[in-house]
Amino acid sequence: MSYVIKGQDGPWELVIGLEVHAQVISRSKLFSGSATEFGAEPNSQVSFVDAAFPGMLPVINQECVAQAVRTGLGLDAQINLVSRFDRKNYFYADLPAGYQISQYAHPVVGGGHVEIELSDGSTRRIGVTRLHLEQDAGKSLHDQHPTKSYIDLNRSGIALMEIVSEPDLRTPEEAGAYLRKLRTILRYLGTCDGNMEEGSMRADVNVSVRRHGEPFRTRCEVKNVNSVRFVMQAIEAEAARQVEVWESGGTVEQETRLFDPARGETRSMRSKEDAHDYRYFPDPDLLPLVLDEAWVAGLRAELPELPDAKRARFVAKHGLSAYDAAVLVADQETAAFYETVAAGRDAKLAANWMMGDFFAALNRTGRSIGDSPVSAAALGQLLDLLADRTINGRIAKEVFEAMVETGEAPASIVENRGLRQVTDTGAIDRAVDSVLAANPDKLAEYRGGKDKLFGFFVGQVMKAMAGKGNPALVNDALRQRLSA
Amino acid sequence: MSLDPATVRRIARLARIHVDPAEAEQLAGEMNGILGWIEQLNEVDVDGIDPLTGAAQMAMRLRADTVTDGGIPELVLGNAPDRAGAFYAVPKVVE
Structure with missing residues (x-):
């Protein structure tokens, strides 16, 4: 871990921990039967429970518990068969009850871990302290009226998983890799859509700095950061601020801060000075949550293959590099696409095509793997045409571009455009003869010892054959004629 | 354990309850x-x-999703x- 902030008198290391709030995928809310769908008319998905009418009692949604347990299993974490809900007390206009039902002392999921991959090819294991279930708050709109805030409680009571990491992260890159990996795992499990733009995944970032070998110093919490890039920027900005405070003889105060992406700096949320005094106590409306071991085992048995396992399989079964495998498993749809292309074919070649021309085409056309202009089956057919030598590698790229443009099948593009590779040695020999005849000076130079000109002749012959010559046969024919 | 009037005022502020200084003195006594x-x-x-979380030795009921x-x-907007x-x-609440 060589990332440090260079101070005036020596380097500083970073200590980072993340609290991720992930919205649970479920049809109805954590403690009420209202719908969770995004984008509904204001206050149309609100029950008396969500609006905290007096006397309303919460009843927990079994699927939300299952989603938390699945996520815990996906993080290789301890599942607590007995857990409990507490009230976290604070006042805000979009929290009608004046408290959030959360799990403080006894979360449903205990310690686990996430394996992250870094750009230098190394991996690190990041500890997960806990995962607990809690209610989301409503949404406030502050920009609709000069003196009023508007409140929509549709989000109020939707289940969240708060996933807390150990302070194991040491660089902005690691924090970014952790968030991306966590998002991948949640998406594989189908427990959260991981959409940070819509707010279904948000991060609170704890940052402190220290001299190498020191114990932890005071941390600050940067609240509600809503993209991977902003998390990385917020860490850099906050760490730089703290180094400046310490080096100028000051003391970092533990506080809650906000990241301002436009200015690239964090600022204090002074209004939240009492924010950490939540006066938690067990919610008297709710009995302990007790899970049956067999039910948990059933959930475990139904887990999908997770990214780490899939990556290991791609390396072992398909002979891919760890890097290629990591790129292909980052998204479940991409991995499935790849497996369709690679089935029964040269798996390494399939990976190269996906990560080269295919991803480039998606980028260029602004499409995603879900609405790709070229299907997995069609890309596979193209590889078949390469494998049975109907076309050569250069023509394959041309055919692929035509597939992106027209959506036609590769075989019909090859037929209609006459791109079939020429393996007729008579035709190749004729092309070689005419090229040599047209370039007597180059031929003389080559014979005089300028070996590098071989490539020039190959190029000329291929050009004469409109790119369709079989490269191996062209090489053979040339080598034979030139050494004659 | 004993509460002083300053702690009583802080608790009251967190609970958004208005307490007069004189009242705080009296409340500190009662709360103590x-x-x-x-x-x-x-x-x-x-x-x-094991800690007892309720008088009934029962577990939570779960409902279908x-x-x-x-x-x-x-x-819900009626009141x-x-x-x-x-x-x-x-009234506007902005950070």
């Missing part, structure tokens, strides 16, 4: 009485006994002191 009574419970030896409620904006369309309207 309650705390003193509860502290007697600390004398009971509870080593090896189906949409059975909501769709009643007029009812609101102020509204704007389908939103609740409250």
Whole structure:
């Protein structure tokens, strides 16, 4: 871990921990039967429970518990068969009850871990302290009226998983890799859509700095950061601020801060000075949550293959590099696409095509793997045409571009455009003869010892054959004629 | 354990309850009485006994994940002191 902030008198290391709030995928809310769908008319998905009418009692949604347990299993974490809900007390206009039902002392999921991959090819294991279930708050709109805030409680009571990491992260890159990996795992499990733009995944970032070998110093919490890039920027900005405070003889105060992406700096949320005094106590409306071991085992048995396992399989079964495998498993749809292309074919070649021309085409056309202009089956057919030598590698790229443009099948593009590779040695020999005849000076130079000109002749012959010559046969024919 | 008037004022502020300075003095006395009574419970030896979260030794009931409620904006907004369309309207709260 060589990332440090260079101070005036020596380097500083970073200590980072993340609290991720992930919205649970479920049809109805954590403690009420209202719908969770995004984008509904204001206050149309609100029950008396969500609006905290007096006397309303919460009843927990079994699927939300299952989603938390699945996520815990996906993080290789301890599942607590007995857990409990507490009230976290604070006042805000979009929290009608004046408290959030959360799990403080006894979360449903205990310690686990996430394996992250870094750009230098190394991996690190990041500890997960806990995962607990809690209610989301409503949404406030502050920009609709000069003196009023508007409140929509549709989000109020939707289940969240708060996933807390150990302070194991040491660089902005690691924090970014952790968030991306966590998002991948949640998406594989189908427990959260991981959409940070819509707010279904948000991060609170704890940052402190220290001299190498020191114990932890005071941390600050940067609240509600809503993209991977902003998390990385917020860490850099906050760490730089703290180094400046310490080096100028000051003391970092533990506080809650906000990241301002436009200015690239964090600022204090002074209004939240009492924010950490939540006066938690067990919610008297709710009995302990007790899970049956067999039910948990059933959930475990139904887990999908997770990214780490899939990556290991791609390396072992398909002979891919760890890097290629990591790129292909980052998204479940991409991995499935790849497996369709690679089935029964040269798996390494399939990976190269996906990560080269295919991803480039998606980028260029602004499409995603879900609405790709070229299907997995069609890309596979193209590889078949390469494998049975109907076309050569250069023509394959041309055919692929035509597939992106027209959506036609590769075989019909090859037929209609006459791109079939020429393996007729008579035709190749004729092309070689005419090229040599047209370039007597180059031929003389080559014979005089300028070996590098071989490539020039190959190029000329291929050009004469409109790119369709079989490269191996062209090489053979040339080598034979030139050494004659 | 004993509460001073400053702590009482802080608790009142966190609970958004208005307390006059004179009242805080009196409340500190009353609350100390309650705390003193509860502290007697600390004398009971509870080593090896699981915490009791309720009087009934029961576990939570779980419900199926189906949409059975909501769709009643007029009812949930019915008692609101102020509204704007389908939103609740409250005095502006901005960070």
